[in-house]
Amino acid sequence: MYEAARNARKAAVDMAVLTGEQKNRALAGIIAVLQENAQTIFDANTRDIAQAQKDGVPAPLLKRLVFDAKKLDGAIHGIRALIGLDEPVGRLQLATELDEGLELHRISCPIGVIGMIFESRPDALVQISTLCLKSGNSVLLKGGREALETNRVLASCIAEGAAREGLPEGWIYNIESREEVAQMLSMDNEIDLLVPRGSNEFVRYIMDNSRIPVMGHADGICHTYIHASADPGIAVRVAVDGKAQYVAVCNATETILIDRSVVKIILPLLVNALEAAGVRIKACAVCRELIPGLEEAVEEDWSTEYLDLIVSVKAVEGLEEAVDHINRYGSGHTDAIVASDTTASDFFTSRVDSANVFVNCSTRFSDGFRYGFGAEVGISTGKLHARGPVGLEGLLTYKYKLTGTGQIVADYASGKKHFTHRKLDIN
Amino acid sequence: MYEAARNARKAAVDMAVLTGEQKNRALAGIIAVLQENAQTIFDANTRDIAQAQKDGVPAPLLKRLVFDAKKLDGAIHGIRALIGLDEPVGRLQLATELDEGLELHRISCPIGVIGMIFESRPDALVQISTLCLKSGNSVLLKGGREALETNRVLASCIAEGAAREGLPEGWIYNIESREEVAQMLSMDNEIDLLVPRGSNEFVRYIMDNSRIPVMGHADGICHTYIHASADPGIAVRVAVDGKAQYVAVCNATETILIDRSVVKIILPLLVNALEAAGVRIKACAVCRELIPGLEEAVEEDWSTEYLDLIVSVKAVEGLEEAVDHINRYGSGHTDAIVASDTTASDFFTSRVDSANVFVNCSTRFSDGFRYGFGAEVGISTGKLHARGPVGLEGLLTYKYKLTGTGQIVADYASGKKHFTHRKLDIN
Structure with missing residues (x-):
């Protein structure tokens, strides 16, 4: 592992100076190798799925484990889109x-x-490693244990495709053991950034157990606030x-806040529509007085990410209470207001104080593809x-990069020379 | 401390929505209060210095502790410059x-x-707190124990000047006890960013003892590499x-690398000039063969930040060895090449892989003021x-901020609507 990280660091110096053309050729090479090895990939995936079934892996997880022709097409489509993006380095x-x-x-x-x-x-392995390639980074990958064989084949196809086009060895390394993950989390001198993707417990574990900066998000407790207007x-x-x-995602609304002055009008309409969509409602005391059958929301509900067809609903005095509630219980991900004022x-x-603040539209829009970014590394709730x-x-x-002709600071400190600080055109 | 941090968090919401005009009025208010209380500040500083002398604080530290009329002028000049900067928020x-x-x-x-x-x-207290004000942030400050009384008066002047102009209470808090610092380092939910300024041991201690992101630098091991050309x-x-x-700074060169092919010509000139400047030289074996009297550099020297009139000198085979040496021993701060090629x-x-890479000019140029940034928060060797x-x-x-007219994601997922992703003019 230490050797892999050192190799990755060494390769990173070469990766940084690749031209856009070289990187795009490597991405095309990866597409070719993935296509040539499609059957090998599917076979490996079949073995992973068989093993997962034997191990009693739950159905939703099994579904995400599948890497079939459709997934391969999606992955290749993603790489083609990446080739089309402007060169980001330099x-x-x-x-x-x-x-x-000077x-x-x-x-x-x-x-x-x-x-x-x-x-x-x-598919995350293909997406992230090609994003790293396009941006000139080395990458150490650790996928889920259930996808061991699929990930091994995919990583080796990617390494081979890139090597064919002359990319430096060692820029990609596939980690297979748990011991290596623990080592990875401790290598803050060798690894510059961790990008975890998975459940919030998983991401929180990574954040709590490494001094390497983490880009991502744990919770996604998003709000939709219905203003009086x-x-x-x-x-x-x-x-x-x-x-x-779609409920199993970080940008789904988990709590709906409603201004007290309009809760009588809004709540019945909202409850009907939510129930028609199969949503279970947990409501505050004010709401339950209006519609007595509603289930009770407790304090814990305001900080719960259901990721399910469940929502909490709360009446608030107005704008200030709504903002305070969101800044207190929210996770700084995405929060929307519905208002004509x-x-x-x-x-x-x-x-x-959230990364995404929305007016009159669904919290579900916060997403790199919907934002038109072309490729998404992830969603970050960090502020740095x-x-x-x-x-x-x-x-x-x-x-x-400062380019001079022999300038020394002593001349400026003594007043012999003076800075001009003239802005130059960058286009 | 916890209450102070909570108040700062609360105030931050109000600080974020201040207009540029409000903030500039508050900065002018701070100048006024500092001027009104000049004598009180100087008196406090005199007490700090007397105490420090009694405690046997070393001379260079005593010198940095001084806050006299000249320092006050400098601080006020800095605030005026800050008022002149464009509004950074919004x-x-x-x-x-x-x-x-949408x-x-x-x-x-x-x-x-x-x-x-x-x-x-x-003076760092005045500079940083006014930078935080201009950028709409709350700030928790902890200064050196030796400057306790000076810092207390300065912080209270700044709070008063800002309050006079209607800024929210609690945006600035002056920490005095060591226990509070330990608490501060643990408050990763309340504090978004730490900016430590001081010796490298000090910064490293902060980095090693907090999960809050740190912006700054510990070591500044900078190189000047003399290429054959x-x-x-x-x-x-x-x-x-x-x-x-100026030797006591992070952007001073600590190691000089010289291409072996020109070391015979360069080294004698360099040694003469360095010795004329009072610099003690620690040299590699190749250099010591050329000039036998030179002191020996050991492995440890390549990773030592002298911050003194001492420099290590090493002959390298060429460009690649120079780059490898710098990426291995450097601290990613500032490294220069002298070359006509x-x-x-x-x-x-x-x-x-350094924050500042220079060609044909002194490493001492890496500085926010010299770069024309107008105000400097610090120098960061982090890459994020x-x-x-x-x-x-x-x-x-x-x-x-996403502003819509009732758009929902279901319409785009079903294909009923399509994204346009049209870039809008931002000027």
Whole structure:
């Protein structure tokens, strides 16, 4: 493992200087090798699934484990889209003349070595490793134990496809043992960034057990708040979509807040629509007085990510209580207001401290593909580096390049020379 | 302490929505209160210095502890410059039409609560707290024990000046006890970012003892590499300035690398110039064969930050060995090449994995003021978030604001509606 990490670090230096053309050729090479080895991949996946069935792996997990022709097509489609994206490395972000003949450039560059840890889905391996390639990073991958054989074949196809096009060895390494994961979490000198994907317990475990920076999110406790000025039709549509359009995801609404002044009008409409969508409702005392049959929400519900057809509903005094509730119980992921009053929605979006703040639309929109980012590394609820849906730029940093003709600081300290600090055109 | 942090978090919501005008008025208010209380500040500082002398605090530390009329002028000058900077919050960074009536905006916003820990210099308190104000953040400050009374008066002047202009209470809190620092380091739910300033042991201690992200740098092991194609005059000037212009700083050169093919020509010139500047030289075997009197450099020297008039010198086979040496022993801070061959300097700047990579100029240039950033939060050797000299932008993050008219994801998932992903003009 230590050797693999050192090799990855070494390869990262070469990866950083590849041209866009070289990287795109490598991505095309990976597509070719995946296609040539399609049957081998499917066979490995069949063995994984057979073993998982024998081990009594639950059905939803089994489903995510499948890597068939359709999944391969999806993966290849993703790589083709990546080839089409602009080259992210070497972009000039800032240029300043500090003095005559002394020019400062800020240039995008890869982060270095990415540690990617994910649960069962083998398609994540293809997606993340090709994202790392496009952004010029090395990657250490650890997939779910259930997908061991599939991941092994996929990783070796990717390594082979890239090697065929001359990429440095060691830029990708597939970790198979648990001991190696523990080692990986401790290698904060060798690994620059961890990107975990999986359940919130899983991500939290990674965050709690490593000093390496983690990009991602644990909880996704998202809110839809229905303001007094909301159009009732829009409010109900947006809240039901936020909860019920797809429940097993981080951007699904888990709590609906309703202004007390309109709860009498909104609640019956909302309950009907939610129940029609098969959603179980847990409600606050005010709501249960209005509709006595509703199940009771307890304190714990406000900080629960159901990831299921369950929602908590609470009446609030108004905008301020809604914002306070969200900043207290939310996870800083995605929170929406439904309101026709723009003063109210501006108050909400400027004060709710979340990566994604929405007005009159479903929380389910917070997603890199829907945002038009082309490729998604993940969604981050951290406030440093990348926040919200993260595209390729989340795998990049920058460096300052200063080019002179022999300038020394002593001349500026003595007043013999002076800085000009003239902004240069970067286009 | 916990209450102070909670108050800071609460105040952060109000700080985030202040206008540029409100913040600039508050900064002007701070200048006024500092001026009104100048004598009180100087008196407190005199008491701190008397106590420090009694405690046998060493002279260089005593010097940094001084806060006199000149330091106050400097601090006020810094605040005036801050007032002159563009408002950093609320900047539109990206705008995309996802579909008709569904617009995505990415907007800069404060990070939230900053924990600032610094050693003796009281001017750092003024600088950092006003930077936090300008960027709309709350700040918890912990200064050096030696400056206790000075810091107390300064923090209370800043709080009063800001409060006069209507800023929320609790946005600034001055920590005085060591117990509170330990508490602070453990409050990763309440504090978003730590900015430590001080010795490398001090910064490393903070990094090792908190799960809160840290922006800064511990070591500054910077290199000046003299390539075979270097102009000898430029090489010597740049190397001597890098080492000797000011030694007690992170961007001073600690190791000089020289291509073996030119070491016979360069070394005598370099040694003369370094010795004339009072620098003690520790040299590799190759160099000591050329100039027998030189002191021996041992393995440990390559990873030592002298912060003194001492430099290590090593002959290398060429560009690749130089890059490998720097990536292995350096701290990713600032590294320079002296070369007239641009293929060589391009190789160097693209492969050296440091925040600042320089060509034909002194490592001492890596600094926010010299870069023209107007205000400096610090220099970061981390690769996530901000890297290199960090201006106000290091205290900012962004949020995605999506404004719709009732859009739901179900319509796009079913194919009834389609995303347009049209880039909008952000100027």
